[in-house]
Amino acid sequence: MQKKILVTDDAMFMRVILKGILIPEKYSVVEACNGQEAVDQYAAHKPDLVFMDITMPVMDGLTALKTIKDQHPEACLVMCTAMGQQNMVIEAIKSGAKDFIVKPFQPERVLECVKKLIG
């Protein structure tokens, strides 16, 4: 069965890039452009994996991570981070994120992370 991935980033470019990496590998992709949308999309679609940007309007990625983990402890989330956000990554890992990827994304690193977590 096709695995479903929720891609959360306020930058359209980043969502397009991640989709371009994931869809050819036969993953189904759902999108959200802020943390609140991610919380809503998670509840609606129950994805196997979530890519979560950190800095976003409306609700930031850390708050969204904590909200999703509170509501769905089984949720599997990976943080997408820019250089210089190490402190936030540490907090995210403590809050239940499984891994993180650094922008600019390396397709091999993204796929390695996905395959390791959901196959």
Added chain:
Amino acid sequence: MENENVSVKLINPFVAASYSVCSMMFGQAPERQPLSVMPQSITSHQVNAVVGVTGNIKGHVILGMSLPTADRIASAMIGAPIKVFDHLASSAIAELANMVCGNALLQISENGDICDLTPPTIIRGSKVQISTLAIPAIVVPLKLSMGELYIIVGLRHEKAVAPLQRAA
């Protein structure tokens, strides 16, 4: 002049960040051209990504380029040709600015300066005057196969004002 000196010290992290990000994104290191100093008012390029810097260091960084260069850079980032410089292309250029500035601020933070970035703003229009008030900017032209990219760095340290103490 003091502001200019401070600004020069802050240039290298942006040059290094540009090399790193361009090498990773485009598989090529840019060729650096001679620096120049701009006064407090800048005539914009056709496409400008403006990022504000707050914290111990304040000011702005602008990535400026021509529209054809922006089209080629966005096309390379997206992996497909850009027909019109649309929202997706703007988003790509904004992310390039985000990555260069984020990478540079990481290097700057290693010297103990804590700064943050504002989300990039894309300004289009080659005759727009951008006033930087009291912060002169250093311009770093970088040559890529896609065209020239101008990194305009107008930053200064916020000084902590210590009370003047005299020996009794």
